[in-house]
Amino acid sequence: MAVKVLTGNYAVAEAVRLARVKVISAYPITPQTTIVEKLSEMVEHGIIDAKMIRVESEHAALATVFGAASAGARAFTATSSHGLLYMHEVVWWAAGARIPLVMAVVTRAIGPPWNIHVDHQDIFDQRDTGWLIAIAQENQEVLDLTLQAFKISEDPRVYLPMMVGLDGFILSHTMAPVDVPDQDEVDEWLPPRRQPYYIAPETEVVMGNIVPDEDYYMLRYSMHQAMEQAKRVIEEVDREYGERFGRSYGGLVECTMCTDAEYLIVIAGSWAGEAKVAAEKLREEGYRVGVARIRFIRPWPDEVIKELAGRVKGMVVFDRAISFGSRGPLFMEVASSLYGTANLRGVVAGLGGTDVTAEEIAGVVRDFASRVEEYGRVYEPLYWLLPAKYRSKVVEVRA
Amino acid sequence: MLVELRFHGRGGQGAVTAANILAAAAVSEGKYAQAFPYFGAERRGAPVEAYARVSDRPIERHSQVREPDIIVVLDPSIFELVDVTRGLKPQGLIIVNSTEAPIRGKWRVWCVDATGIARKLGLVVSGWPVVNTSMLGALARASGLVSVESVDKSIRSYFPGKLGDLNARAAREAFSAARPCWEPAS
Amino acid sequence: MAGVGGPRVEEPVGLFMAPVSKPAPGAVGRTGTWRDFRPVVDEAKCVKCLLCWLYCPEDTILRREDNMVYVDYEYCKGCGICANVCPVGAIEMVPEKR
Numbered sequence: 001m002a003v004k005v006l007t008g009n010y011a012v013a014e015a016v017r018l019a020r021v022k023v024i025s026a027y028p029i030t031p032q033t034t035i036v037e038k039l040s041e042m043v044e045h046g047i048i049d050a051k052m053i054r055v056e057s058e059h060a061a062l063a064t065v066f067g068a069a070s071a072g073a074r075a076f077t078a079t080s081s082h083g084l085l086y087m088h089e090v091v092w093w094a095a096g097a098r099i100p101l102v103m104a105v106v107t108r109a110i111g112p113p114w115n116i117h118v119d120h121q122d123i124f125d126q127r128d129t130g131w132l133i134a135i136a137q138e139n140q141e142v143l144d145l146t147l148q149a150f151k152i153s154e155d156p157r158v159y160l161p162m163m164v165g166l167d168g169f170i171l172s173h174t175m176a177p178v179d180v181p182d183q184d185e186v187d188e189w190l191p192p193r194r195q196p197y198y199i200a201p202e203t204e205v206v207m208g209n210i211v212p213d214e215d216y217y218m219l220r221y222s223m224h225q226a227m228e229q230a231k232r233v234i235e236e237v238d239r240e241y242g243e244r245f246g247r248s249y250g251g252l253v254e255c256t257m258c259t260d261a262e263y264l265i266v267i268a269g270s271w272a273g274e275a276k277v278a279a280e281k282l283r284e285e286g287y288r289v290g291v292a293r294i295r296f297i298r299p300w301p302d303e304v305i306k307e308l309a310g311r312v313k314g315m316v317v318f319d320r321a322i323s324f325g326s327r328g329p330l331f332m333e334v335a336s337s338l339y340g341t342a343n344l345r346g347v348v349a350g351l352g353g354t355d356v357t358a359e360e361i362a363g364v365v366r367d368f369a370s371r372v373e374e375y376g377r378v379y380e381p382l383y384w385l386l387p388a389k390y391r392s393k394v395v396e397v398r399a
Numbered sequence: 400m401l402v403e404l405r406f407h408g409r410g411g412q413g414a415v416t417a418a419n420i421l422a423a424a425a426v427s428e429g430k431y432a433q434a435f436p437y438f439g440a441e442r443r444g445a446p447v448e449a450y451a452r453v454s455d456r457p458i459e460r461h462s463q464v465r466e467p468d469i470i471v472v473l474d475p476s477i478f479e480l481v482d483v484t485r486g487l488k489p490q491g492l493i494i495v496n497s498t499e500a501p502i503r504g505k506w507r508v509w510c511v512d513a514t515g516i517a518r519k520l521g522l523v524v525s526g527w528p529v530v531n532t533s534m535l536g537a538l539a540r541a542s543g544l545v546s547v548e549s550v551d552k553s554i555r556s557y558f559p560g561k562l563g564d565l566n567a568r569a570a571r572e573a574f575s576a577a578r579p580c581w582e583p584a585s
Numbered sequence: 586m587a588g589v590g591g592p593r594v595e596e597p598v599g600l601f602m603a604p605v606s607k608p609a610p611g612a613v614g615r616t617g618t619w620r621d622f623r624p625v626v627d628e629a630k631c632v633k634c635l636l637c638w639l640y641c642p643e644d645t646i647l648r649r650e651d652n653m654v655y656v657d658y659e660y661c662k663g664c665g666i667c668a669n670v671c672p673v674g675a676i677e678m679v680p681e682k683r
Contacts, residue, residue: 003426005419005422005423005426005432005434111604112604113604116438116439117438138457167461169435169438170435170461171461173435173436173438174433174434174435174461175418175419175422175423175432175433175434175435176422176431176432176433176434176458177422177426177431177432270461271461271462273458273459273460273461274459274460274461274462276459277459277460353438355462355463356462357462357465358460358462409619410619442619442662443619444619444620444621444662444663445616445619446618479618480618526621
């Protein structure tokens with residue numbers, strides 16, 4: 001175990017090395033590029049015993065990695081934004097084929113207009129695909145989640161691919177101290193790869209043939225059952241990792257300052273750090289605020305959200321994405337767990353990498369809390385926290 | 400304790416590396432640190448910024464550094480192009496690669512002739528003197544944020560062999576040579 | 586013929602923005618400040634072939650009516666392509682004083 005100062009991208013590379021990945025294929029895209037550069041270096045210097053396959057696009061990259069994984073190799077790819085959209089068809093394919101796989105998604109806004117900074121539009125766009133989806137807050141968690149992704153994805157109760165999100169630039173290109181486990185510690189903890197079937201010249205297996213409609217339905221149904229089982233696997237892996245490596249995050253949701261909280265900030269990603277600072281400030285002002293950081297969007301922590309909502313006066317959900325014509329996606333997930341039993345505000349902020357400070361978050365939560373105190377019943381599904389420079393010029397829309 | 404820094408330089412001078420080495424030095428002393436560049440295209444010669452945070456507690460903030468405590472300027476010509484004092488806290492500190500204080504305002508300024516030290520040691524790459532490591536030595540002296548020993552060690556972990564020796568030497572020379580060159584009227 | 590014409594552009598209604606931009610001088614600022622070297626044209630040697638003007642990636646070599654060229658030092662970044670393509674060596678890259 002050694003503490004190294006690493007960018008989030010390099011933390012991913014370290015995890016891929018430790019997981020003894022055998023096949024890597026990726027196409028460069030800002031801000032993922034340094035993951036692949038570092039992995040290339042590692043392959044070149046024999047630090048990792050893997051094959052690096054160069055391809056012409058992200059669609060090819062995921063298809064390549066999926067092919068290798070189908071044949072039995074532990075495989076990995078990484079992408080972002082437009083690259084993720086480019087491979088979208090294969091994202092669905094890999095999950096439907098039930099082939100365990102791990103992908104890092106460096107979250108980045110989608111154009112036009114061109115934007116290389118963070119938001120969560122790209123990763124939320126994958127919600128329905130059947131992949132497990134996790135988002136990290138810090139570089140340390142990026143390493144831990146990427147490592148755990150192999151164990152979770154390859155668990156026979158799951159057998160679904162998993163993507164690990166890390167915020168573009170904010171984590172991917174920011175240096176921070178990361179505890180890197182030793183190879184032998186990881187070898188003891190991460191079992192050799194397992195998968196439900198494999199395809200090779202000697203096998204007589206075809207994947208993806210036409211099936212009767214009713215069988216298709218049942219195949220989809222079984223994918224969902226795996227998602228439900230994955231909840232337990234995620235909690236187990238998190239606990240065991242904590243015992244072995246000293247770091248546990250609370251499973252599907254990391255709840256900070258929650259025990260006596262009256263209001264919860266529900267949020268995912270690196271800006272949860274800002275939310276925690278905001279909660280501390282609000283506590284100094286007398287508001288009992290906690291932060292429910294969603295680590296896994298899929299499977300959706302339905303039970304956890306229900307349980308938390310039952311204990312508090314209200315929740316403010318922060319989305320770094322918007323489903324145009326509806327609400328923020330994280331808000332919609334939260335609201336769907338609650339059956340109208342909580343005071344809620346859904347905030348959309350930070351799109352395109354717009355900076356969001358702890359003070360701004362605190363302001364929104366403070367305002368919400370005072371409305372709850374005054375009116376008793378508050379439901380605001382779409383609150384736009386506009387960029388500071390436009391705030392006075394455009395009227396905020398409250399749905 | 401949370402100290403926020405902003406480094407100013409021209410693309411190619413190593414402002415980003417300076418922030419990274421500072422973070423490594425702080426971590427080696429058991430502190431927590433964060434370092435990141437201005438998130439955008441960088442081009443050799445263009446003004447660039449890099450940022451760092453150092454704390455005794457895990458750092459949760461990830462937003463932009465808006466009110467730095469310390470400004471480090473690698474290239475004095477930057478002053479004409481950029482307002483390096485943007486957001487600088489009232490008790491803030493400016494450390495400049497210069498023989499005299501180029502800015503005489505409300506903040507303390509420390510000077511070091513990092514260009515001179517680099518040239519003297521032959522630390523010149525593609526015609527540009529390598530000043531970032533000297534500036535780290537000056538930063539250690541002026542702020543006490545990290546020790547010069549930690550800076551030395553971290554520099555060596557970034558630059559192997561003789562290059563590491565030379566850069567570490569530059570940092571130590573700058574540590575000795577750095578001096579206050581402007582005190583604000585109080 | 587009635588009804589035939591180009592696309593019909595009509596003003597949008599409501600809060601509308603489109604990710605469309607138009608050319609404007611120096612959108613990033615005075616990039617001339619980025620220079621390490623500046624191109625200097627020796628008018629006596631110049632044969633007015635306009636190769637430098639054609640090759641300049643930033644449109645900072647301009648031509649006069651008589652096809653003599655001159656440099657826009659506000660924006661020229663000193664990449665040196667002009668000096669490189671000049672067939673008669675009429676452009677020299679001179680270090681910027683700093």
